[in-house]
Amino acid sequence: EDKVVQSPLSLVVHEGDTVTLNCSYEVTNFRSLLWYKQEKKAPTFLFMLTSSGIEKKSGRLSSILDKKELFSILNITATQTGDSAIYLCAYYGQNFVFGPGTRLSVLP
């Protein structure tokens, strides 16, 4: 059965800290792995990863995929209170399957 696991499930940091969120997956027919940020409403798209070892960056956020070891990480540097959200990892294979999410709280 296809599965996505995220860790940690919850994380509390202070502004300025750097965080690493983990996503591992067991899937068939892998097409891509995606990261979403969810605040109060619908998830918003962050990154889509299809190839191993190629880092994607957007401002203070970056992500990389390891298709051999079946995991991805999302890094956030110099965290801000506005980064507080649930970060969802999803793979796209047969369907979109989401992990449980990591709830990040950034304290001032």
Added chain:
Amino acid sequence: NAGVTQTPKFRILKIGQSMTLQCTQDMNHNYMYWYRQDPGMGLKLIYYSVGAGITDKGEVPNGYNVSRSTTEDFPLRLELAAPSQTSVYFCASIRGTGMNTEAFFGQGTRLTVV
């Protein structure tokens, strides 16, 4: 470009009532999905469709039905609402079916069954 539109945004149902959650997309996407998200949890797939006239069950289909008579619309039907169906429901559609794709989400429907 409206993207994915869900209605209603909020709804309170009594146990045993029925309702339809509407989802429409104007991007000509073939693939559409319904998810539910319980408090503090990730999204779980209820049903999905790969095109008009084709639907299939996801991870948690019990208590729900769907139809896909057009490319644009993918309504989700609850026939006999139960408290366990209290959740936030998201509809999503996919731009493409190849490697490079992302899901576009509606803004969600918050359903409470009392």
